[in-house]
Amino acid sequence: MRITYRMMTSKYSTNLNSISSDLDKLNTQVATGRKYARTSEDVSSAVKGYQIRRNLSKLEGYQDNIRHADDFLTNSESALGQIESSLAEATDKILQGMNGTQSEGDRKIIASELRTIQSQLLETLNTSTTGMYLFGGSNNEKPFAVVGGKLQFNGRNLDDLNEDTAVANELVASLKQDSLYVDIGLGVSFDQTTGEVDRNTVFNYSTAGINFVGNGTNSTVISGETVSNNLYDLLGRIATEFEKTDGDYSFDKVDKLHGLFSENSLKTYQTTTEIGAKTQYLEFMTSRYETQNFNLQERQTTVEGVDAAYTYIAFQSQKVAYQAALQMGQSVVQQSVFDYMS
């Protein structure tokens, strides 16, 4: 084959071009630390990279939801703590009042103290954070209100919520279950027929106040009288009893009411325990997601990033090849028989 001048020059420039484009790519890799700057440079890695980014972003959403639920639970816990101490204080006062040495006037003072505790309790029950009521279920209206001297929860008289019929049972159950919830990656699903959120697939983080305040009435404690089960009204009833004159005052009734009050207060402590369990679950999920997040980031680095040392060595050796090619060009292009003709 004849080797012509143009063949040599064009081949040489093609080679130089390909070497320098390789050099440029390595240079970009070293400078950016990325394996590819465009998807087309490494399609399969890029698609994997997109998947990882999606999962990372999903995790970010879940983690944010967990933080939100955790904050809410912490707030609920401290509000419940306040309620507990109010209840303990009330118990103290009741016991104090039940003491036989107390005069009518003393009892009245205690009664007014109990009324103060009552209003504190109401206030705490209506605690709100970022526009949502801690114990209001999913309503954004003040959950607890006293209408006509009786405590209402979400517009319903608690006294009326007796679980004596199937309909009432259902209503109370739905009020008790009413809760705020977030998606923390448990695979949210919806009921096939009703289309409602399946509560087992989301994280319920709020507790409806009705769960620990109590509902319905009790007609067995004091014969001939229906007494409210809810702590607020019950406390009021006890205060009313204390306010009675010596002649009307009945230690026996107070004692029985106190028994009911102590019994109903237990639910508050149970609720605190439940919240503790939920918080613990969130902690578990948090650490799980942190691990997942870490693993994903590590995978992202392997998929999208370059091995710095390897790339730098490759870059250097490519640089050597480039310089060699340049030097060779000097000798390849110039030489011909004309250089030796006299």
Added chain:
Amino acid sequence: MASTFLAYNVASRAMEASQASINIVGNNISNVNTEGYTRQRVDIVSVTTSGTVQKYATPVISTGIGAKAVRTTQLRDPFIDARYRTQNAETNRYATMVKGLRNLEDVFDEASTEALQGELSSFINDLQSLSQTPTSSDIAQVARSAAEKVTQTINMYAIQLEEVRTEQTENLEVVVNSEFNTYVKNIASLNKQIQNEEIYGNTPNELYDQRNLLIDKLSGVANIEVSMAPADVITENLSIPHYSIKIKNQSGGEDIMLVDNGRYSEMSLDASDPLDVQLKIVDTTGVERSDVNSNVLDGSLRGYINLINGKGSFADTTVGESDSRGIYYYARKMDIFANQFAKELNAINSNITGATTELPLFTDASGTSTTNITAKNLQVSTAWLKNPSYINTTKNPVIDPPPTADYTATPASSDNILRMIEKMSDKIDFKDSLGNTILTGTFNEYMTSAVSEVATDVELHSNFFKTATNVFQTISDARDSVAGVSLNEEGVNLSAYQKVYNAAMRYFNVLDENLDNIINRMGV
């Protein structure tokens, strides 16, 4: 008997031939880097006397009477030319495709910077935030802003696709007018000049080179076929080649004549439908051909047609539509995406207790209608823009029946938001306008598939282009090996012809000496 001075003529012709050869060496060296130059050679023939009747004459020794430089010819292999041109068309098609596809990839690519996939993920996360506090209108506003970013990014994709389309159409226009039309016109005019020269028996090498160069360039534009037959018969003894260039008709009908000796065709671009541009040619007989798109199978023209009209899987190949994944394909894909996105989320927002009309979150440019949503006009509905809380966070926004007359609570459930999040992360069937499912996956996966499709095409075509370039380089080398100038060879020739020239001069001196002896010394 030969004349005394015959030998002088031999010497003079020898010098003349060497001189011509040395001149050609000079010409070759000068044009070593000239584009399209074909190396030339002086054809030297040996000359003899003949035709004298010697049968009854006193026999004399018949000697040749030297060499004569008759003409200069080009060293060129027409077979390699044909291969060169076919390969050139292929290489140019891939080159055009790679450039255009890279532009398309730039629209969708998210390797270095996040675009729609990132925005979709942020939208989901903002919906998650909204699910935490469904009644707060400021978070609802954040979610709406995220939705706006999604729609704006989709709009941007549509606009960028249009820009790429405009750019590619402009490029195609340039190829049609500044390349194709100019080349055929020049080739036709060269054909005429060359025939004129050939009639007088000249070999217009430089004109041949010019014509070949133009044909080479034309071969990069389309799949052309060059023919030199049948020759034009000027007289009984004189036939000269008749150059014609055509595009073969694939369906077997009449070929499209681009150049027929001095006549040439004219191509035009009909971009009245920007989604489906048509090439038209008025051929050498003045007939307008509208079957150009289906017959141009190669060259940069094909590349541009594939890029602009390429309908990918939406193409109806039975009517000759391009099934390359071009701008049309991706634009259509984005329209389907925009439609589906609006449809799914609007359905969730509208499907609430007590709602009688559609409550769209996403609409077309009117802000209210959802019937003609495209990627370009998708926007957040006017109603949502006015009121961030227009997004229905729950399916049951009113407690029914209310527990007491004066108790009006707004349920703060986030069930609908969770439905939206689920829709955004669930696999759904993406359907084209005919109702065929084109992909089943999440919105994010749909975009990943679009990016990976265009990226795979870029990768594939880059590889095709590399291979084609290598093959082209080999053919080009083979051609250069015949037609190119080798400096070494020219150097050797130069020395050789110089020696011959010197030898001829020496021969002349010997003759002169002989004559001097005959005249001045013989018989003295």
